[in-house]
Amino acid sequence: MDEPSLFDEPSADSPAASLAELRDAAAACTNCDLYRHATQTVFGAGPQDARLILVGEQPGDREDIEGEPFVGPAGRLLDQALVDAGIDRDLVYVTNAVKHFKFTARGKRRIHATPKVEEIRACRLWLDGEIAAVRPTVVAALGATAAKVLLGPSFRVSKQRGEVVERDGLRLTATIHPSAILRGPQEERDAALADLVNDLRAIAALL
Numbered sequence: 001m002d003e004p005s006l007f008d009e010p011s012a013d014s015p016a017a018s019l020a021e022l023r024d025a026a027a028a029c030t031n032c033d034l035y036r037h038a039t040q041t042v043f044g045a046g047p048q049d050a051r052l053i054l055v056g057e058q059p060g061d062r063e064d065i066e067g068e069p070f071v072g073p074a075g076r077l078l079d080q081a082l083v084d085a086g087i088d089r090d091l092v093y094v095t096n097a098v099k100h101f102k103f104t105a106r107g108k109r110r111i112h113a114t115p116k117v118e119e120i121r122a123c124r125l126w127l128d129g130e131i132a133a134v135r136p137t138v139v140a141a142l143g144a145t146a147a148k149v150l151l152g153p154s155f156r157v158s159k160q161r162g163e164v165v166e167r168d169g170l171r172l173t174a175t176i177h178p179s180a181i182l183r184g185p186q187e188e189r190d191a192a193l194a195d196l197v198n199d200l201r202a203i204a205a206l207l
C-alpha cells in the first residue's frame, strides 16, 4: 500500500502543512530512488504569500550543490527574463516538479537526465503541498515536464504556451523553460528569450 501522505483527505479541519513543515519532510524523502545519488532535496524557495508560483523540471548541477532552485545558468536567465517582464523574483515562489537532481555521470561532469513518469509522480505530493501552502493566484509551468504535471500529459508547450486553465481557484499556465534559451544558434535564443519574457508579462497581468 502507498505511504500515507500529508495531503490525504484534506478537509476544512486539516489546514495545509506550512512550507517549513513540508521542506523538513521533503528533506528526508525516499519516495523514489533519485535521493540515492543527489546531494540533497532541493525544495522550493520564496515567500509563503507569493501570488505566483513558477515550476521548473528538476534542480540542475548547481542547484543540487547549493540546495536552492534556479541558481545556476537557467536561473540567471530566468532572473533576467523576470526583470524584463517587470516581475520581482523576491515576490515569486520558485520550485520544481522533481526535487532531486537526476543525472548521468560523464567523467567528472554530471549531465541532466530527464526524470521518469514514476519519479515525477513520486514527487507530486511536495508540489501539491507547496501549492496548497502558498495558495497563489497563478501557477506557471516552465517547460514540458512541469506543464504535463500541471496541465496534463497531452499538453504541448510549443503549441499551447500562454493558454490559461482555471482549476480549483487557480490559474494554470505554461511557458518555455529558460534552459531552452541556453541552446541553439543566437537567433533562436533571442527569439526564445523574447517568447519567455512576453509570456511572463502576460502572467504578470493575471496576478
Ligand code: URA
Binding pocket: 056, 057, 058, 059, 060, 063, 068, 069, 070, 071, 072, 074, 075, 096, 179
Ligand atoms: N532547471 C530547472 O528546471 N530547475 C532548476 O531549479 C534549475 C534548472
